[in-house]
Amino acid sequence: MKRTVRSVYSSHAVKTVSITMGRNLQTCLVAWIILSNMSIGGDYPHKVNGVIGGTIELVIKQTFSDNATEVVWKLKRGSQTFKIAEFKDNNLRTEHPQIQMFRDGMGLRIKNATFDNIGNYTAKITLKNNVIEDVSFIVSLYEPVPFPTIRIDYEDGTNNTCNVTLHCDVTANTSVSYIWEYKNGSEYQRYESTVGTVQVTRQPEPMEVQCTVHNPADWKNVSVPLKPCQQKVTESHHTRHHWPVVGAVLFVVGVACIIHLIHFKTQLKKSVQETDGHIVIPRQKKDPQEEY
Template structure:
């Protein structure tokens, strides 16, 4: 509980009368995505009619709503705020990175009771679309060693990596690695493996998969057989005319030999 004391003191410094009111002072963690929207609800309090709603962002007034009207709004948020559900929900649109921080909302009901709720919002950029690059490949007919790297156009420090794998049509299973690179060693019976790289942050994720990244030596064997067949055809085209000439000249030699005078 001690780790929440700073947030509680901040709430009380903004709304001193809260010592006698109800609410949730431990911040609710929210993760938002840049240019998207996110709602913050003051649900959980009484269902009495709402008289006034006040929201603060960090230590600055954000918006005041009373009698179904906005009577104050922070200049930085103009055109991006909506008050919904009779003041019980604040919706922030077109999120920006600088919108990250502590939001404190207080409802005052018509019976003069108050209810408070605190949110801690972090806004993230979308993660980039990844690709899988195979490198440092060492292959043998009975073994495949390969290093796979999940590559992204830009390096986002807030992004994390998760790898999964599967064989055939089975479900993906978690691969025990959380970095952008994995090393795989496979025997031929596992060369149908498909790997999945997921790049993510708390608000967004994207993934890419790679299938059959080890060579199929059976295909190479067929290809080699084709080359041998082609060589045979070349030899046939060379020797066939010679054999034809010999076969035609043999009767002629026999005929000449018969006509030779004794």
């Protein structure tokens, strides 16, 4: 299945891209965010993405040659390094209320994260056989993604097809990426577009469109149904077409009123007698018998 969609960039340039089958966005994004925030084995720094105000967990997944007797967590921010937590003699110690340790020091939890928690974290692990292991993490934090809204502009078309421009808007001034999907049946299909505005050719069958905004740590989405295609007729079009008819009717009524007024004046002049500019009312004749 293949369909065409045009992406509208801020420079108003329109690029044609293909729409291909894709998995459900919600499942894909949830899995992607979980995997990106998980700490797995390896010697390289693990990248952990979090949301401001949320909770971050740094978990050591490596398997070591012996049990740990001590775990010291440090945070390096800029040129300074701070000791933030320690596990020793089966005791968990930290002086920061927002920081907790679990799994015998192999996990570090940061609650109500702020930008001050961004930096490089290192766990120094001392084993019973005196072997020392280091595991490092890089923590990045992002603003929560706001809920988006979709604006729809229907363009002129026919009963079968029409062009529709969709705008996915967010209220906050934050950096996000976009994913568009459409659904004709029960499954969403993916638009290969990563911008906030897309232009599609709308077909007559029922259709639903979904926009997802996301950053590396958070995501939100919204979906809307698209109306069937129809010829676009606005109120201004109706008014423009009716003005000639209204003007003609007013002209005919005005002419009729003028003709009626002229006729009325003519009849009035015939009903009175004018002498030297004065109106003379004729006297009534008396009955001769009334004189006697």
